[in-house]
Amino acid sequence: MKIQDTLRSAEQELEIIDKIRIYLCGVTVYDDSHIGHARTIIVFDVLRRYLENKGASVQFIQNFTDVDDKIINKAKTENSTANQISARYIENYFRDFDSLNVKRATAYPKATEHITEIQEFIKKLIASNVAYVSQNGVYFSVAKFPEYGKLSKKNIDELQSGVRIEVDENKQDPLDFALWKFSNEEPTWDSPWGKGRPGWHIECSAMSIKYLGESFEIHGGGRDLIFPHHENEIAQSESFTTKQFAKIWMHVGMVTINGEKMSKSLGNIKTINHVLQNWGANIIRLFCLSGHYSKPIDYTEELLRENLVKWRQIEMCYYELIHSKLGNVEETIDVERWSNDFDSALESDLNTHLALTAFFTLVKETNRLAAEGKLGTDTNKIKAEMERMMDILGLKIPEITLKEKERIDEMIYSREKLRHEKKFQEADRIRDKLNDMNIELIDHKGRTIWVRKERINAESNF
């Protein structure tokens, strides 16, 4: 499959081989995750699910940054410890992303649990003379890495003249970045250079190399990480190994809110917890996949609603397939065609929008046949393909128990009887009751089927 590589500004072939190694820069655990995190992580979740569907074994590593100024500051204001803060937000992370139906990564390494690896890494960089110890920490010397700027397409001279923060006297060059920061404020670790804590970028280099090796297939994250985070990772890692680091750099576009940047100062952060309450996982996933991952996407009520309509069509289709009785096929659906379209869309730089188009064509075709009473013996084939696509997209129809089914069938039977007797008011009362249970009845010609609708809280606010 083809993936756009930020480093080369061109699509690169990703061979779907037995083992594919992916490192995704995760979150700094100082606050609840928001819809922007969700988009990046859902995009990678779909990539991973697709590769696995094609038979690859994916080693998927996603870190937690659990040592950072923001965590320490939050701990101070709450009179708590950095550990308590990060533990709390890691817990929330899993609450949110499990609810979003994101598959768990192979491992979630934490910076604080890899201090040894980080220090070994720094030792070697110092020994190779690309890093130096100064008054307040250990720094990487950007001048020693001639290719610095190759990922973000920045020119070192321009960066230097554009430095806008006060120059740190302890650095040899304003562009140098910290590998280790000296500090006496907890959390700290002893090191050969002095007590302190790791800088931000070093953990990802140390941990990705530990878990995935010196070179691996894909390294990714949000677009905003290109500079300085990923640029610095390349400088450190390639100085360390003298090998090409990631083969493909994949970056996901930002989420804006009604056209504006999401930021604390604007007060427009949409936490995952919040949007889940209103819209549920399936609609959020459809929303996040509705545009190409590399482009920005705007979070608006209108778009969410559009995806709600689509989700209802999917539910409808699913239950049509569940309820359809095996009979003669008068007309078939070209399942292979939509299946191939779906796959080739994803093969082409993970074009989820186009893949969704193929998926919805299958849904629409199925609904059409159902409406015409022509669903027949190939129902299982359609259902299997639909489930495959839904699995890759990470969409999930909630399970329904046998007991619930029996109860629904009984109620439908009673309603049918009342309808035959033309007691429509009483019949409608049963229908209303089912509606309260989120069961919608569909009266087709001569038969009634039911659809278990996911409750979407936002819907009642329209």
Place this chain on the structure above:
RNA sequence: GGUACUCUGGCAGAACGGUUAUGCGUGGGCCUGCAAAGCCUAUACAAGGGGGUUCGACUCCCUCGGGUACCUCCA
């Protein structure tokens, strides 16, 4: 200011040097006791502005303009 990405019909969003993308929305219809959902059907000849290359450009080039991101907090 610099760099990168981007600009398609009311909205979302693709492909492609020359054919209707598609979806949502909207109008009409079918089904139904009614409704909802679904289905059918109709509807937008759209490409930020201006140049150029070409027999022909939404697609390539130039230029002007808008947007988003980044320029050591950021998914």
